[in-house]
Amino acid sequence: MTAKTVLVTGATRGCGRAIAVELGRGGATVYVTGRTTRGSSSPMQRSETIEETAELVDAAGGRGVPVRCDFTSVADVDALRERVEAESGGLDVLVDDVWGGDPFVDFERPYWESSLDDALTLVHNALDTHLIALHRLLPLVVRRPGGFVIEVTDGDDDEYVGAGIPYYLAKCGVRALGRALGAELAGRGCVGLSVTPGFLRSEAMLDLFGVAEPNWRDAVTGAGGPDFALSETPYYLARGVAALVNDPDAARFAGRTIAxxxxxxxxxxxxxxxxxxxxxxxxxxxxxxxxxxxxVDPAPYR
Structure with missing residues (x-):
């Protein structure tokens, strides 16, 4: 990845942060974008910042460039594009990991009994942001044959498993974007696809279950339940993504959602x-x- 330029949306925490770090580990310059900085918090009210992610990229051997960007704002994304174009001329890898939906998910009530405002905000944060990012940033990718556009979603198929209609729509929509990008970018010499983690042991999930990374297994018999024994850190997916973008035959995955x-x-x-x-x-x-x-003994599945 030396001499490659990467941009990760939603890189403040979770898979976005880990993917930024693992691509930086190969020597890439990584634009680390998101809303939470050391001087300004996002509505997610989380403590992680884009500056921390950029420092992790640096420590891994890359060059992290933190840029605050609200992907619901076209003006913000235009300014981001202008900066990347001026500094780097284009992008080799775009990882689209914007989410911002956690406070608006209702897993408990039927959709018709939930808040419509929350549902619309979730879809706006989870899908409109991807459309804005792609519209403005794809020109920086397609000018460099061999580029990648990677959408990050939840789940590798469209089976409905009861997560709530707005959440389901958002995640299916991101998978659909990956399928469309696979077709749209193939003629440009670039690869478009989606990726997904499994049961993600993110910073927010650890907090939700009242554990930290060193003692995460305590939640298997507690709030996380037996499925949590199969949980994974964000770096598991990130390491796979790093291997993928260094695979000269990666085009065979174009349009797919890869878990x-x-x-x-x-x-x-x-x-x-x-x-x-x-x-x-x-x-x-x-x-x-x-x-x-x-x-069921989870050991054979790890």
Missing amino acids: SWTLMREYGVTDVDGTRPDWGRWYAEVHKAGRNPAE
């Missing part, structure tokens, strides 16, 4: 603890088979 466990099988990547969580196999062999997760 962390698929990337593991393809490239042999491991999570930070050396394990290989396989959420896809766990879901198929435990949940779809009607087995009780609490009665």
Whole structure:
């Protein structure tokens, strides 16, 4: 990745942060974009900042460039594009990981009993932002044959598993963008696709379950439940993404949604603890088979 230029949207935390770091590990210049800075918090009210992510990129061996950008604002994205164009001339990799929907998800009530304002805000934050980012930033990618555009979603198919209609629409929409980008970019010598983690052990998820990374397994018998034994850090997907963009035959994945466990099988990547969580196999062999997760040994699935 030396001499490559990367831009990651939603790089403040989670998969966006980890992907920025792992691509920076290869020597890339990474524009780390998001809304939370050390001087200004976003409505997510999280403590992580784009400056922290940029410092992690630097420590990994790349060059992190933090740029505050609200992807609901066309003016913000225009300013970002102008800066990247002036400083780097174009982009080799665009990773689109904007989300901003957590406070507006309602997993408990039927859609018709939930807040319509929250539903519309979720979709606006999760899909309109991607359209704005792609419209303004794709020109920087297509001018460099061999580029990548990677959409980050949740789930590798469109099966509805009860997560709520607005959330389902948002994540299906991002997968659809990956399919469309695969077709649109193929004639430009670039690769477009989507990627997804499994049960993500993000900073917010750890907080939700009242654990930290060193003792995350305590939540398996607590708030996280038995499925949490198959959880993965954001770096698991990120390592797979780094392997993907360095694969000279990556175009075979164009238009697909590639899961962390698929990337593991393809490239042999491991999570930070050396394990290989396989959420896809766990879901198929435990949940779809009607087995009780609490009665299944998770060890063979890691």
